[in-house]
Amino acid sequence: MVEKCRQRTKGRPGKGILALGVALLIGLGTSQGRLGTAIANAQSKAHFNFAKVFGSAGGGNLAPCRVISDPYPEFNTIGMDTKNGLVVISDTNMKSLLVYHINEASNSSGATRAIAQIKGPATYLSYATGVALDPARRMMCVTENDVGDDVACFPYGANGDYKASVLAVPHGSYGLAFSQRLHQMALSIEHNEQIIFYRTGATGAELPLRSIRGPHTQMADPHGIYWDDVNHEIGAVNHGNWSQAYWDVDYNGGGHYQPPSITIFADNAKGDVPPLRVIQGRHTQLNWPSGIAVDPVHNEIAVANTAGHSVLIFSRTASGDVKPLRVIRGPHSKIVTPMSVAFDLAHNTLWVTNFGHSAMVFDRTAEGDATPLRFIRNAPAGTRTAGFGNPYTIAYDSKRDELIVPN
Amino acid sequence: MTDPRVGSFARLAAGNVEPIRSIYGTITKLTRVAHGVTYDPGRDEILGSEPLASSIVAFKGGSNGQVAPVRVIQGPKTQLHQPWGLAVDDLHHELVVGDYASSNILVYPWDANGDVAPIRIIGGLKTRMRGISGVAVDPEHNLIIAVTSQSRSPGAEAGVYGATFHTNVEPGGIFIFDRLANGDVAPKAFIGGPDTGILGAKQVQVWHDRIFTTVSNTPYTPPYDLAGYAPRKGCTGPPVPILTVGNPNDFVGVWKITDDGDVPPEFVIHGPNTGMASPTGIAIDPQDGEIFITDGSVGGTFSFLVPQAF
Numbered sequence: 001m002v003e004k005c006r007q008r009t010k011g012r013p014g015k016g017i018l019a020l021g022v023a024l025l026i027g028l029g030t031s032q033g034r035l036g037t038a039i040a041n042a043q044s045k046a047h048f049n050f051a052k053v054f055g056s057a058g059g060g061n062l063a064p065c066r067v068i069s070d071p072y073p074e075f076n077t078i079g080m081d082t083k084n085g086l087v088v089i090s091d092t093n094m095k096s097l098l099v100y101h102i103n104e105a106s107n108s109s110g111a112t113r114a115i116a117q118i119k120g121p122a123t124y125l126s127y128a129t130g131v132a133l134d135p136a137r138r139m140m141c142v143t144e145n146d147v148g149d150d151v152a153c154f155p156y157g158a159n160g161d162y163k164a165s166v167l168a169v170p171h172g173s174y175g176l177a178f179s180q181r182l183h184q185m186a187l188s189i190e191h192n193e194q195i196i197f198y199r200t201g202a203t204g205a206e207l208p209l210r211s212i213r214g215p216h217t218q219m220a221d222p223h224g225i226y227w228d229d230v231n232h233e234i235g236a237v238n239h240g241n242w243s244q245a246y247w248d249v250d251y252n253g254g255g256h257y258q259p260p261s262i263t264i265f266a267d268n269a270k271g272d273v274p275p276l277r278v279i280q281g282r283h284t285q286l287n288w289p290s291g292i293a294v295d296p297v298h299n300e301i302a303v304a305n306t307a308g309h310s311v312l313i314f315s316r317t318a319s320g321d322v323k324p325l326r327v328i329r330g331p332h333s334k335i336v337t338p339m340s341v342a343f344d345l346a347h348n349t350l351w352v353t354n355f356g357h358s359a360m361v362f363d364r365t366a367e368g369d370a371t372p373l374r375f376i377r378n379a380p381a382g383t384r385t386a387g388f389g390n391p392y393t394i395a396y397d398s399k400r401d402e403l404i405v406p407n
Numbered sequence: 408m409t410d411p412r413v414g415s416f417a418r419l420a421a422g423n424v425e426p427i428r429s430i431y432g433t434i435t436k437l438t439r440v441a442h443g444v445t446y447d448p449g450r451d452e453i454l455g456s457e458p459l460a461s462s463i464v465a466f467k468g469g470s471n472g473q474v475a476p477v478r479v480i481q482g483p484k485t486q487l488h489q490p491w492g493l494a495v496d497d498l499h500h501e502l503v504v505g506d507y508a509s510s511n512i513l514v515y516p517w518d519a520n521g522d523v524a525p526i527r528i529i530g531g532l533k534t535r536m537r538g539i540s541g542v543a544v545d546p547e548h549n550l551i552i553a554v555t556s557q558s559r560s561p562g563a564e565a566g567v568y569g570a571t572f573h574t575n576v577e578p579g580g581i582f583i584f585d586r587l588a589n590g591d592v593a594p595k596a597f598i599g600g601p602d603t604g605i606l607g608a609k610q611v612q613v614w615h616d617r618i619f620t621t622v623s624n625t626p627y628t629p630p631y632d633l634a635g636y637a638p639r640k641g642c643t644g645p646p647v648p649i650l651t652v653g654n655p656n657d658f659v660g661v662w663k664i665t666d667d668g669d670v671p672p673e674f675v676i677h678g679p680n681t682g683m684a685s686p687t688g689i690a691i692d693p694q695d696g697e698i699f700i701t702d703g704s705v706g707g708t709f710s711f712l713v714p715q716a717f
Contacts (some may be wrong), residue, residue: 018504030453048624050656052669053604057660061678062711066421069707092409095651095705126650146703149630150645168645169634174441190439191459192635202563202622205630205638221438221459241438242537245488247634249508254482254522254579255461260433280508287433287473288410306410307432335408355409359539382426383679389409390439391701392608393688394708395453397415399468403699404453405708406413406441 002331004141017147026346068403070386072379073098073117075353076116076339077224077291079131079140079176082346086115086156087139089353090128091378092389094119097128097142098378102142102344105361105374109381122254125392126151130176130187132226143173143187146390149405151176151187151198168205170196175225175236175292179267184209189238193249195225195236195265205370212265214272220258223290224304224340231316235264235278237289237303255345260286262314281321283353285312291340291353300325302350304338311341311352313367328352330369337387349373356385411439413455413466416708418692432473436464442491442507442540443610444688445492450517452477456490456504461518463490463504482522486513492541492610494554499546502528505539505553508633511617512542512553512584520596535559536582541610541620541689548664549586549713550595554608554620555579558599578606581618581662592689598662600669605660608685614717619698621686625654650704653684659700661716674716676700681711693717 021248054060072092075098080087085102096119106112120126127145134141141153149171152164172191179186183200194213198206212234213219227234243255261280265273280286289312291304299316303324310329314322329335337355343352345365351367355357357379360372375381389407397404412617413435414426430437436457443456451468466474481487492505495517504525505511511530515523526599529551530536538556545552557562557576580599584592598618599605606624613619627649630642660672674697682703684704699706 008679009655026711047601048604048606048656049601050604052602054658055676057672057675059661059674059676059713059716061680062676062713063680064682064709064711065418066710067682067703067707068416068420068422070423072423074409103534121648121651123651124648126648144645144648147627147629147649166645168638168642170631171629171633174636189635194635196635203644204644207637210524240433241436241457241460241689243459243488244463245510246458249488250484252483254485254487255459257436257460257482258553290410290432315571339409353537384423384680385416385428386423386707387409387412387425388706389411390703391443391688391706391708392703393442393444394699394701395444396689396690396699397420397446397453397468397690398448398692398694399446399451400415402419403420404413404444404446404688405414405426405688405701406409406418406444406455407409407439 024307024324026033037203068386070388072357072383074356074377074385075359076355077129077131078340078351078359079133079343080342080344080351081133081135083135084156084342088131088133088318089359090142091118093097095125095128097125097140100376104376105116106377112376116159118154118158118160118162121165122161124150124166129174130144132176132178132387134178135179137201141176143169143176145172145174165203167198167202174223177227179223179227181229182267186225186227186234187224190221192225193217193222193242195217195222195234198401210270212269212273216272216274218261218275219261219263222290226292226294228231228294228296232267234267235262235292235294235301237292238260239288261288262289262301274375277319279314279318279320279322283321285310285324285327291338295340295343295345295353297345302341302343304341304352306337309336309338311335311338327365328362328368329372330367331368332371334358334372343379356387357383408633411441411683413437413444413453419544428471430466430470432476434473436460436462436476437480443493445493445495446499447495449495454495456493456495458489458491461487461490463493465601466620472547473538478520480515480523482520482523484522486511486515486525486528491539494544496544496546496672503542503544505542507538510536510539512539512551527589528692529588532559533591533593534582537576538579542607544586544611545610545613545664547615550664551586552611552613553582554581554611556607576702579608580605581608581620596667598666598668598670602657602669602671604656604672608711612689612691613664614693616664616693619689619691621689621700622658622660622662623685623687624656625649625685639652639676650685650703653704655684659686659698676711676713681709
């Protein structure tokens with residue numbers, strides 16, 4: 001089969017492809033594969049006769065000619081516990097959590113040494129998005145977007161295929177934050193424009209305590225969130241996509257788009273309440289804002305402005321169509337497709353994760369095309385990335401001989 | 408859960424390569440969860456379905472960067488809820504959309520723009536469709552083909568995706584309708600049943616007398632109601648982490664366009680050598696005899712050279 005591929009594609013699959021294929025096969029032979037096999041066996045016993053399905057068909061167990069895939073983790077969202085010196089970053093590609101010491105650095109060209117990588121079927125980790133740490137309970141938690149539908153929590157020190165403590169949550173969860181004051185956990189839900197609240201430590205199918213949702217909230221496809229325990233506020237960044245029709249089949253009003261925004265609420269709000277403040281408009285530069293963090297000491301908000309390839313700093317109390325106080329952007333900053341931000345006020349730094357292979361640590365007051373103080377890397381410097389997030393669908397462009405793949 | 412870009416790769420690309428073009432940014436009106444994309448050679452357009460905004464967006468072929476769509480189909484008249492699969496009929500100048508939530512097939516003019524009503528809708532109890540995930544159109548045989556993750560069992564209520572999801576349903580399959588069918592009509596043919604191996608079908612393509620589809624047999628039940636208010640009755644926790652476990656019974660299957668009933672596929676791509684864990688998207692290049700697959704578990708695309716399947 002590979003020989004045929006070589007003839008028709010005018011090129012031999014590279015060593016990387018063959019290595020990737022081996023890695024995939026090894027993966028399927030692990031506990032992941034065993035659990036999948038258990039499901040398959042149950043289906044066969046139920047009413048499917050897969051021996052017959054596959055037995056009479058042509059084709060079969062064929063190797064691919066080509067695979068496009070990134071064999072490294074891809075950083076997504078960052079969580080931090082400055083008191084215990086931990087940084088935790090979610091990874092949607094390998095479906096893992098990477099744990100680093102807060103003073104770790106990778107000023108060489110190699111990957112940064114991680115304290116732990118939590119990964120495997122017992123972890124429930126899949127499309128890992130929002131990360132939050134709870135220093136009081138010494139727990140690190142992550143929420144799973146798409147068909148994950150959960151918050152998975154692990155004790156500090158967890159590693160490998162560690163059995164998670166899990167909570168079922170609505171479909172499309174993204175941001176995650178804790179309140180030590182209210183002993184609650186908050187999640188943003190993209191698909192039905194809400195922030196939903198649970199008791200800290202909730203597991204199983206425990207019911208939510210409350211939610212902020214409805215047209216008056218002005219939320220539309222909320223992503224990252226922060227909880228400001230000092231000022232009793234909770235904030236969310238919104239991509240601006242809105243559709244009640246998505247989740248309400250009796251709703252005939254269709255969907256709409258609105259400009260991206262930051263919506264800030266009282267942290268005890270409930271129901272269809274208007275935000276205390278909204279940052280939105282042309283001057284804000286918001287462009288697919290995905291991550292957000294608050295600095296209650298210096299009264300600032302940082303935003304990972306994904307499609308703007310920038311980090312925007314606003315006054316914590318800003319409102320309306322306002323310009324950022326500072327913008328970090330440019331080739332020296334190395335900020336490309338930033339997904340999340342976090343303040344480390346103990347070291348007066350601002351952390352930024354790119355979707356891909358690097359996180360950067362800046363001086364908290366950095367501005368313009370600033371150079372990072374140091375890097376955290378999950379792959380050797382310069383490693384490219386295919387950049388898949390959730391490659392669900394595909395098309396073939398016959399005019400240009402190209403594959404078209406959305407995230 | 409990441410940047411919802413649309414990336415383009417050379418067909419012969421392999422390994423850890425970056426896209427040669429990428430459409431991204433607020434101006435594009437792209438959302439996460441693009442569960443359908445198609446290329447229309449007739450108009451040289453890329454069309455994407457955007458469930459989180461109940462919209463369809465169209466870009467000129469070869470678009471790159473932060474560009475506005477040339478057309479957006481969105482609004483109350485469109486009857487769009489969760490558009491997933493897309494297909495363009497270049498012969499009859501029509502756009503066919505499969506809506507997962509309403510379980511309707513919606514047909515629009517191929518140049519539809521704005522708040523436009525569909526010119527035909529296939530949907531209702533008689534169709535037996537539930538959870539349409541992919542559509543294809545066969546102008547040669549005058550057919551529309553839809554694949555579903557489930558199908559309504561006889562006597563099931565007219566419920567759609569919402570609170571009744573996974574109740575009174577049977578496994579999904581391949582539904583074949585006359586292209587001009589309209590309203591609550593029975594399919595002309597249905598490929599489904601234990602011998603087909605289809606518990607849930609994901610996406611579909613058609614070429615001459617062959618139907619190509621991805622089959623995902625890992626059971627998935629969302630823990631909450633679709634509106635996200637409360638866990639479903641009987642829910643005890645999150646679903647099995649299907650993306651990390653994979654399922655050896657997932658496969659790519661090829662059937663004849665004339666098949667009907669509980670018919671095994673005539674050609675499959677299946678097994679550990681494929682490297683796939685959970686195939687979902689499918690595209691085909693008949694000229695080179697290739698099938699292209701996306702797999703969210705692995706996080707990549709797979710190209711198979713299988714001229715014998717065409």
